[in-house]
Amino acid sequence: MNVIITEHARKRLRDYRQDKITVVDIITATTGIPGRIPTATRFRGFFAKSGRMFDIVAKDISDGRLVITVIGK
Template sequence: MKVIITEHARKRLRDLRQDRITIADIINAASGIPGRIPTATRFRGFLAKPGRVFDIVAKDIPGGRLVITIIGK
C-alpha cells in the first residue's frame, strides 16, 4: 500500500517533540497497520529506530494511506 505523508506531518518532523523520527519510521508504522481505515484515526505506540515513541493519525484514501500528523512522546 502506498503511504502519503501530508505537508503538515512533514513540517511537524522538524519540531523538537518529533526529533529523531524519520520518514522511513512513519512509512513502516503506517504500512504495518492492518485493515482499512475509513476515518482519521489515531494509532499509538510506534517506535522509531532511535527509540523515540510516536503516534500517527492516518486514514485510507483512494490513492493510498494518508498520514495526517505525527505526535512524538
C-alpha cells in the same frame, strides 16, 4: 501500499517533540497497520529506530494511506 505523508506531518518532523523520527519510521509504522481505515484515526505506541515513541493519525483514501500528522512522545 502507497503511503502519502501530508506537508503538515513533514513540517512536524522538524519540531523538537518529533526529533529523531524519520520518514522511513512513519512509512514502516503506517504499512504495519492492518485492515482499512475509513476515518482519521490515531494509532499509538510506535517506536522509531532511534527509540523515540510516537503516534500517527492516518486515514485510507483512494490513492493509498494518508498520514495526517505525527505526535512525538
